[in-house]
Amino acid sequence: MRLWRCSVFVAALLPFLWWAWQVASGQAGPEPGQYLLLNFGQCALILLLLTLSLTPLMKLTRWKGFALIRRQLGLWSFTYGVLHLTSYLLFILGLDFSALGEDLQRRPYIIVGFAALLMLLALAVTSNRYSMKRLGKRWKFLHRLAYIALALVLLHFFWVVRADMAQWSGYALAGVVLMLLRIPVISRALGRIVPRRGSTRRAPRTS
Numbered sequence: 001m002r003l004w005r006c007s008v009f010v011a012a013l014l015p016f017l018w019w020a021w022q023v024a025s026g027q028a029g030p031e032p033g034q035y036l037l038l039n040f041g042q043c044a045l046i047l048l049l050l051t052l053s054l055t056p057l058m059k060l061t062r063w064k065g066f067a068l069i070r071r072q073l074g075l076w077s078f079t080y081g082v083l084h085l086t087s088y089l090l091f092i093l094g095l096d097f098s099a100l101g102e103d104l105q106r107r108p109y110i111i112v113g114f115a116a117l118l119m120l121l122a123l124a125v126t127s128n129r130y131s132m133k134r135l136g137k138r139w140k141f142l143h144r145l146a147y148i149a150l151a152l153v154l155l156h157f158f159w160v161v162r163a164d165m166a167q168w169s170g171y172a173l174a175g176v177v178l179m180l181l182r183i184p185v186i187s188r189a190l191g192r193i194v195p196r197r198g199s200t201r202r203a204p205r206t207s
């Protein structure tokens with residue numbers, strides 16, 4: 001299982017290394033800052049969707065490996081979100097914070113993205129065992145924020161894409177399916193698809 005966790009770690013780190021290399025070697029096009037901003041944003045969204053798909057996958061397959069990487073993938077989603085914000089501050093705003101107010105008026109979707117990132121921050125800082133114990137039942141409730149964050153990110157993205165909706169629709173569809181899978185009736189049904197090991201019922205005796 002350690003190998004599985006390490007492989008996930010490397011797989012999540014690779015996009016960052018690849019894009020950094022592309023920028024360093026001048027292969028990121030005429031606007032490397034924008035290139036990083038968009039790629040980090042999409043990566044954060046994909047990782048958030050993957051994180052939320054792990055519980056349904058575990059219910060469906062009963063493979064514990066999915067649960068083992070849930071925290072790690074969630075933290076990676078937050079990390080790429082922070083890299084996305086950093087790219088915005090560095091390359092779009094040029095660290096000129098006096099221009100922030102005007103930019104927020106021009107692009108209010110940034111406020112929505114910021115709200116989503118704050119939620120991911122709250123999830124990241126409470127994703128440890130200590131917070132789980134301290135918060136008790138409230139921990140589960142708090143971690144449902146991930147779905148609100150996902151909805152906000154989809155809204156943020158929707159606001160950005162004006163012409164090509166195909167890509168956004170794919171992410172939105174994945175998000176809707178994941179939210180539907182959390183509805184208790186559907187979630188329970190999902191858990192019954194694969195029978196629990198050792199719970200196969202004996203056929204009734206006929207004589």
Ligand code: HEM
Binds near residue numbers: 077084
């Ligand atoms: C403070 C927080 C955030 C800021 C300042 C921010 C800023 C931006 C900006 C300026 C763009 C549009 C770039 C353009 O087309 O000109 C953008 C796009 C995007 N952002 Fe954010 N964002 C934030 C949070 C997030 C978070 C938390 C996520 C995901 C978890 C995210 C995902 C995306 C995606 C998927 C796009 C569209 C990328 C594309 O068109 O390929 N953003 N963001």
